[in-house]
Amino acid sequence: MPGPTGLIIWFLGTAFELLFVVCSLARNSFLRYFFLNLYLLLSTTVSIGRFFILWNYGVRSDEYMYFYYYSDALLTLALFVALISLYSHVLGELRAGEYLKWGAVFLLLGTAGFSYAVVAQSADRLSTNFAYELSQNLYFVGLVLTYILWGAVLKLHETRTRVVQIILSLGLYFSAYAASYALMNFSEKYSLIRYLSPALGCFLPLSWSLTILRYSEESRLAPARLVAVPR
Amino acid sequence: MMAALIFVASLATLGMFFVSYCRSLMASSSRHPLSAEVRDVTGIRTLASAGDYRRVTQLLQLCPDRQEDRNELKAVNMYHSFLTAIRRMFSWIVPSLRSWSEHEQAGCAYFAAVALDRRIAHNREMLAQQDDL
Numbered sequence: 001m002p003g004p005t006g007l008i009i010w011f012l013g014t015a016f017e018l019l020f021v022v023c024s025l026a027r028n029s030f031l032r033y034f035f036l037n038l039y040l041l042l043s044t045t046v047s048i049g050r051f052f053i054l055w056n057y058g059v060r061s062d063e064y065m066y067f068y069y070y071s072d073a074l075l076t077l078a079l080f081v082a083l084i085s086l087y088s089h090v091l092g093e094l095r096a097g098e099y100l101k102w103g104a105v106f107l108l109l110g111t112a113g114f115s116y117a118v119v120a121q122s123a124d125r126l127s128t129n130f131a132y133e134l135s136q137n138l139y140f141v142g143l144v145l146t147y148i149l150w151g152a153v154l155k156l157h158e159t160r161t162r163v164v165q166i167i168l169s170l171g172l173y174f175s176a177y178a179a180s181y182a183l184m185n186f187s188e189k190y191s192l193i194r195y196l197s198p199a200l201g202c203f204l205p206l207s208w209s210l211t212i213l214r215y216s217e218e219s220r221l222a223p224a225r226l227v228a229v230p231r
Numbered sequence: 232m233m234a235a236l237i238f239v240a241s242l243a244t245l246g247m248f249f250v251s252y253c254r255s256l257m258a259s260s261s262r263h264p265l266s267a268e269v270r271d272v273t274g275i276r277t278l279a280s281a282g283d284y285r286r287v288t289q290l291l292q293l294c295p296d297r298q299e300d301r302n303e304l305k306a307v308n309m310y311h312s313f314l315t316a317i318r319r320m321f322s323w324i325v326p327s328l329r330s331w332s333e334h335e336q337a338g339c340a341y342f343a344a345v346a347l348d349r350r351i352a353h354n355r356e357m358l359a360q361q362d363d364l
Contacts, residue, residue: 182238
């Protein structure tokens with residue numbers, strides 16, 4: 001079982017995920033941000049499932065390991081879909097929905113193919129390795145896609161405060177996660193680093209919840225103010 | 232080597248998203264006009280300057296807290312410290328960084344002044360409600 005700090009972060013993260021869904025329902029935005037809600041609902045369910053498996057079988061059990069890696073791949077996939085749904089929010093007026101759908105499928109299949117090629121050499125636990133590799137690669141693709149999406153927000157002069165802040169929170173989450181992952185490769189022995197990525201998991205739903213709570217769908221921003229260096 | 236490269240690249244994107252996120256928070260209050268009272272007490276007439284930030288945050292600490300703006304103020308405070316650090320470290324290499332960071336810190340000061348304005352209005356409202364009771 002994780003220590004008390006780990007458990008607190010875990011429970012907080014799950015509570016924030018539920019908070020976002022509740023806020024969306026309360027502000028009548030559930031359907032508008034359906035895929036974000038779906039991702040966080042799935043994440044809550046997975047979190048509860050992981051806790052019960054951990055409680056019953058222990059952290060070193062095969063049950064926990066399989067559940068952890070497969071559910072992680074599923075969650076990353078859901079986050080990828082949520083990110084694509086943000087693309088459709090931003091590019092909605094360009095009527096690029098069909099291209100976007102095929103682009104996303106192509107990218108997903110490409111990432112899955114690449115992940116398979118990487119793990120194909122190792123014969124044992126091929127499927128678990130594949131789930132892990134797919135999850136890591138999708139995170140990287142997610143970071144790149146969020147960066148491109150931010151470029152599109154600036155280029156298309158997106159003014160909706162909610163959409164802008166949701167995308168920025170996602171960008172912060174992806175880049176901080178990538179940094180913490182790289183940091184973990186340097187030195188895993190420091191306990192602070194081990195808590196970093198679960199703590200980041202709390203940031204995303206909390207920041208999204210605050211955005212939904214604080215701003216209405218009609219709130220607008222001046223896009224020029226978002227650019228750090230005026231053009 | 233690869234991990235170091237990923238770490239540096241992700242820190243760069245983290246910095247970029249952090250700056251934009253804080254700017255989006257500040258942009259939401261940039262159109263809010265300051266009340267005459269707050270202008271008097273902070274000394275901000277129309278445009279804030281980088282030096283106003285410390286004074287305005289000290290005034291904010293004197294005013295009873297308001298839950299709604301607590302997290303935003305923390306983020307903007309982090310942004311202010313980040314700008315100070317960036318200016319101290321790199322302005323000797325890129326001199327234009329000094330004027331840019333001062334411009335940004337002026338934005339932070341205006342954001343804090345708007346928060347102060349809202350806190351005063353909120354506390355007045357609470358007092359009026361107590362009087363009614």
